[in-house]
Amino acid sequence: MYLFLISSKTHRFSHALFQLWAKVFFFISGLWIKKEYRYKPEPKKTYVFVANHFSYLDIAVGMGIIDHNFAFVGKSSVSKMPLLGYLFKKLHIAVDRGDKNSRSKTLVRGIKSLARGKSIFIMPEGGILSTNIPKMHQPLKDGPFVMAVENGVPIIPITFKNLYDIMPKTTIKGGRPHVIFHEAIETKGLNKKDIPMLKERVYNTIQGELDAFYKMAPTPFVEK
Incomplete structure (x- = not known):
């Protein structure tokens, strides 16, 4: 796979191999993903x-269920891992969330990727930050929404329903991952004032x- 990373023209093929690896991993692990399409x-x-982020399993599941050529926006620490880190740096977008300059560069790279026709996969919570799972961490980061508005591309929300139950920490307990692709949200004609x-x-x-899956009372949105 590393040979295909030498030229940017072969990144799409290398990315397809990465996606295939994810699908094979879940198949042989017995974690057969249930995809529900609204x-x-x-x-x-x-x-x-964009998806909720409660489990370390989330990224791998995202790799396996999104069939488009895309760049994943994730923590820069991943890019420092042996071998996998090299792949991540070449195919995806690393961000140091504690560095304002890094966040700005990530935003620019994301906008350029979309302009070239490459989709983006990102967790708008900014990491596994919720202290009350399955309640999402708020407020959501602006980045994904700025990227979408700047290019006028639709946003597709994805719910990872039970991934935290399957892998709450670093051990997989087993089960069938269930994900939902929701209706696309159009952004054409919108601007930054529409981000909230x-x-x-x-x-x-x-x-x-x-909330419906876990039979919880509705959780209000918080902007700031």
Whole structure:
């Protein structure tokens, strides 16, 4: 796979191999992912995919369920891992969330990736930060929504329903991962003033599904 990373022209093929690896991993692990589509992403369209983040399993599941060519935006610490870190740096976008300059560069790279027709997969909570799982951490980060608005591409919320139950810490307990692709949220004609509205729609969509699944009272959206 490393040979295919030498040229940017072969990144798409290398990314496809990475996705295939994820699918094979879940198959042989017996973790057969159940995908529920409220909306089926169009193969030739570009999207910003956003999901809740409670488990270390989330990233691998995202790699296995999103069939588009995409860049994952994740912590810079991943890029420091042997071998896997090299792949991550070449195919995806690393961000040091504690560094304002790094966050700015990440935003620019994400906008450019979308402009080239490459989708983005990102967790708008900014990490596994919730202290009350399955309640999402608030407020959501602006980055994913700025990327989408700047390019006028749709946002697709994804609910990872039970991944925390399957892998709450670092040990997999078993079970069948269940994910939901929600209706796309259009951003054409919108601007940065509309970002709070987009954040609220995404939050209510993802958290609403979690509230229903875990039989919890609705959790209000918090902007600041």
